[in-house]
Amino acid sequence: MKLEDVIRSRSGNYCELCKSQQDLSVYEVPPQDQSNAENSALLCSNCLAQVEKKS
Amino acid sequence: MPKTVPCFAATVWHRLKKKAELDQQHWHCLTESMWSEVPAVQVLAWRMLNRLRNESWAADNLDMLYLTDETLAWAKATGDHENDGSVDLHRDCNGAILQNGDTVVLTKSLDVKGSTLNARLGTVVKNIRLVADNTEQIEGKIEGQTIVILTKYLRKQNEKQ
Structure with missing residues (x-):
């Protein structure tokens, strides 16, 4: 299974921080050498923007 | 920021400081997601709670959130936890928020050192890139050359124009 599929099934397709279902994507939490299910999380665009300080 | 500043003034203050507050x-x-078993989620929760640590609810949660030594080292590795709840934003000369890919117009003729580049007032620069560690600067292409431009000398072009 692809990493994104693993993470989506683990989280039940909800943002792993706020449980939103809007605009989800896999975020590879820095710093990391190689992404895996342990060091990546499924985030909605709202959480992602604030985590990355873009809004 | 002084604690007595009323809400609307706080917004203005943050605009002036080119900052935006996290959505508390x-x-x-x-409070819920920090208990996740996924290390990546624990790290994100720990970093965000640290940014919000001036709020008592966030500080309380941070006290309860236990990370293994290994996960804690990872959480600290970016230095992100030393930031506060505000975010630095790039803004044009009018205070409008700039983003990667925006189109801007020069509000001043620029003298680009060591070049014959024609960067006159009114020059349109498409697809700008924000300079990550400096909110006073963006990068843009003029006549095929990428140069750094100060945000105070440009204005964001509305999408409809």
Whole structure:
């Protein structure tokens, strides 16, 4: 299974921080050498923007 | 920021400082998600709670959130936890928020050192890139050359124009 599929099934397709279902994507939490299910999380665009300080 | 500043003035203050506050209400979600078994989620929760640590609810959660030594080292590795709840934003000369890919117009003729580049007032620069560690600067292409431009000398072009 692809990493994104693993993470989506683990989280039940909800943002792993706020449980939103809007605009989800896999975020590879820095710093990391190689992404895996342990060091990546499924985030909605709202959480992602604030985590990355873009809004 | 002084604690006595009323709400509307605080917004203005943050605009002036080119800052935006984290959405406090939104991040109460961490009270629940910090208990995730996924290390990546624990690290994100720990970093965000640290940014919000001036709020008592966030500080309380941070006290309860136990990370293994290994996970804690990872959480600290970016230095992100030393930031506060505000975010630095790039803004044009009018205070409008700039983003990667925006189109801007020069509000001043620029003298580009060591070049014959024609960067006159009114020059349109498409697809700008924000300079990550400096909110006073963006990068843009003029006549095929990428140069750094100060945000105070440009204005964001509305999408409809």
